[in-house]
Amino acid sequence: xxxxxxxxxxxxxREYLSKPVERELLEKLIDAGRRAPTAxxxxxxxxxxxxxRENLKRLSEMISNGRFLADASACLAVFxxxxxxxxxxxxxxxENILLAATALGLGACWVAGDKKPYAEEVARLLRVPExxxxxxxxxxxxxxxxxxxRKSRALAEVIHWEEYRR
Numbered sequence: 049x050x051x052x053x054x055x056x057x058x059x060x061x062r063e064y065l066s067k068p069v070e071r072e073l074l075e076k077l078i079d080a081g082r083r084a085p086t087a088x089x090x091x092x093x094x095x096x097x098x099x100x101r102e103n104l105k106r107l108s109e110m111i112s113n114g115r116f117l118a119d120a121s122a123c124l125a126v127f128x129x130x131x132x133x134x135x136x137x138x139x140x141x142x143e144n145i146l147l148a149a150t151a152l153g154l155g156a157c158w159v160a161g162d163k164k165p166y167a168e169e170v171a172r173l174l175r176v177p178e179x180x181x182x183x184x185x186x187x188x189x190x191x192x193x194x195x196x197x198r199k200s201r202a203l204a205e206v207i208h209w210e211e212y213r214r
Contacts, residue, residue, distance in 0.1 A: 049151040058146055059198040061155025062116040064189030068099075069121040073152055077124060077188065080148035084140035087133035093141050093183075096125040096174050106173060107185065110166045114159045120187035125170065126161070127180040135162055138183030145186055155191035158184055 049057075078095045086092070098104060099122045108118035117123050126142050128134035142158055149156035161167055161182035170182055 051147070051151075054147045054151040057195065057197060058150040059195050060157040061189070061191045061195055062157050062187070063192035064116075064119050064121060064155060064187075065192050066119075067121065067190045069154060069188055069190065073154065074122055074124075074188070076152065077145045077148050077154075080144040081124075081126065081141040084137065084144045086137045086140070087131075090129075090131055090133075090137065092129040092131050092134050092137050094127045094129075094176075094180060095141075096127065096176070098123040098125060098174070103173065107170065110169050110173075111159060111164075111185070114185065114187075116157065117159070117185070117187050119189070121189040122187075124186040124188060125174060125176075126183045126186070127171070127176055128183050130179060130181055134181055135183060138162070138181075142184040142186060149186075149188060153190075155187075155189055155195060157187045159187065161185055 074097050081095055082093065098107065104120060104123055105118045107123060108115050111117065124145060126138050128138040146156050146158060161184045167182040
């Protein structure tokens with residue numbers, strides 16, 4: 049799939065078939081994440097792939113807006129070493145993963161992590177060192193139903209030339 053098509057088609061998917069996602073595809077997603085732009089070339093990210101049903105269920109119970117994690121085939125946790133731009137770097141990696149998932153025909157949904165009350169509990173569950181910060185959790189799976197193209201504001205509404213104008 050061409051990059052602009054993946055950008056147009058990307059949508060948050062919260063319902064999944066009970067069909068596993070192959071390790072090779074999960075590695076492709078992580079590979080896309082690790083190739084994201086990074087401030088000062090730090091590459092502060094670490095990625096944890098969660099596939100065990102009991103761990104997915106525990107995550108879904110910790111995160112009120114992440115109940116659907118229990119039904120995903122996998123969850124990718126994006127952690128970053130604390131640095132001045134860890135959040136920007138981790139978010140860039142997350143977006144790369146979301147676009148790669150779309151290009152592979154997978155469904156995915158970004159669940160916030162940074163500064164959330166459950167971030168420390170997630171880190172403990174996954175045995176992550178204290179110096180790493182949870183940036184995001186990404187559910188991964190085969191979509192249960194056709195993914196509808198999300199609506200976006202019209203280009204003319206959001207683009208400004210030289211200065212902000214309405």
